[in-house]
Amino acid sequence: MSAVVSMRRVQQSGRMNANNIAIQVRGLGKRYRLGETHEVYRTFRDTLVTLPAWLRHKARERSAANSGAYDPETPPGTFWALRDIDLDIHDGDVLGIVGRNGAGKSTLLKILARITEPTKGRAEIHGRVGSLLEVGTGFHLELSGRENIYLSGAILGMRKAEIRQKFDAIVDFAGVDEFLDTPVKRYSNGMRVRLAFAVAAHLEPEILIVDEVLSVGDAEFQKKCIGKMKDVAGGGRTVLFVSHNMQAVKALCDSGILLEHGRIAQRGPIADVVEAYLARATAVEPGTEIPPNCHRRYPCDLEVFRVDVLNRHGNPAGFVLMEEPFGLQLHCRAHKARPDYAVSIQFRRDDGLVLGTVGTTYVLDRLDMQEGGVYALTARLKNVFSPGQYRLDIRVDAGPENVDFIEGIPLTVAPVTAGDELPHREGVVQLRSEWRLEAEDADAALRGEG
């Protein structure tokens, strides 16, 4: 179905001249106050309560300014989520944007989509910007499917005449024609997503933005999104694609940029950029001090300074053996006493596929730490992974505005060499099964009475 849509688009507006600039970015930067990216709303009381701290902070700022160690661009308590970005994107470019969590990918997209304003610099966008993260934006559950198509279309930037013209195609694509006058709240989840996607898919933007991190829905829906992007890219449109899935990035994009700490660390053909990303991601070795560039930009009250991989005997090791239980040990220092620190560890493959997540839970294993205390936190795990290279992303939680990520710690699972009783089978995880063979009465089996 989506192929038909893309054909229509090509016929309607022809191919863009490949030399035209679609997006031009110069010196773009965005500064946040620490914690602002996920700040919860405040009340007047909060402001009053934090006033003394703020005054102390201002005083410290002044003394720092006097001592000359003061960067007027980056006052204390702020950081640049994005800095000095220069970028030229031409019509028909399919640009992949890769980088760690917190490297500034989403901030860049948000600025280009005009959802948030930059602090510095300038960007020029030639053409209508659409994004597949806007799916379902403006839907109102009390309104009918028909009403929601018009409403959502208008919010996405379509003209009334345009919506009317595409109305049948949208309804057809979503397959909801029988329920057009039913309130959307009576729709199944799948129907709602289909209808929402159908509206977004018919926006026919000149520039399409896709942020995989923010996209929702089941595998089917994700596939539809990717398919839609391929159509759009094939139709000569400009696409910006953010993803942790390196295979998808390589498959879809021609060129890319690697963001690191808010700056462009590398740009060029997508293969080189992906390679650079993976090379940088392998910078940490277990058992060594974690270099600062693996942390998110700002310090967290719980500082993890070393990560060890333990073998089945509890000794630090360079790798673990397939099928053997192993351990992960985080050495950390608490800068504040807190009864509810939390840690979680995500296992992923090089291409970004998340294999699983383990973590402490508030109820069962509360991490109660004293100020200044140094702790070793050990997790014991069953090893279900196939031999290969994996990466660990650690998330450290010390309260709502106080989170650290340490990403890309490699974990090597080595094949078992001694004894062949556990053969390594195809797949990401090693499933274990028990088999039993019994003779049975052939007639009973055919009647289904086994």
Place this chain on the structure above:
Amino acid sequence: MDHSADDAPREVYVIEPSRGWMHIRWRELWQNRELFGYLVWRDIKIKYKQTLLGAAWAVLVPLCQMAVFTILFQRVANFSSDGLPGPLFYFAGLLPWNYFASSITQASNSMVQNAPMLTKIYFPRLLVPATPCAAAFVDFAIALAMFLVLTFFYGIIPSAAWFLLPVFMVLACASAFGAGSFLAALNVKYRDVRHIIPFLVQIWMFLTVITPYSAVKDALGPWRYVYGLNPMAAVVEGSRWALFRHLNGAELVEGQPVTIAAGPPWDLFVLGTAVTIVMLAVGIYYFKRMERTFADIV
């Protein structure tokens, strides 16, 4: 822009940190008039969805208020109503007031309510607090129809001055939008606003709807200009004047002469308009200033 001949002209957006005192993109607002229409239509449409009485609420609420005010303030407390029958006097005041109260309340909560939209897609943010101010006119129109029935019941024939009612409604709309966008922006940062609004609206109503300006003048003397800083005082008094000025000196129902002034309440009107302009400017300025960070903190 240089594109080949077969391309439709493309829109160009420039993204920059906003500078300057107040940066309203009028053209962009105009381009989004259809979207504004849809947002207003949505508000109207969902307002009485799944209610038993539907739009009857737009009549029931002011009727009940009118009854309570007449009994309490006119009958029990003996407050002046400029010689007009209580129901007429209070309903005439409640017409613009209820429009204003509903607009400012909804506008104040509009940004927070639409947060999912604000963090996902761009459109001129000013449309968000403006929407309830437009949608509330529907309730106003319904209540106005009720008011007409009421006047015919009292045997009053409308005069040409009725056509001045829209002038005062423009004032009500502008002040509701000004204050509403200020409070909407403040609400994004401080959710206290949510709790202040009902209280604020209630106090404001008692200051505005209960007594005629003639009584205020008598009681406050020169201090009446402080009272006049409330732009809704001008709107309510002005509406009553427009609706009833032709009855000046006439004796209605209770045999009391109607003492409503023959000339419009100029002092109130001038003061109210000035304050409204200030409110509008401050409200939009603060809103535009906060607009930069809405998506980051909402």
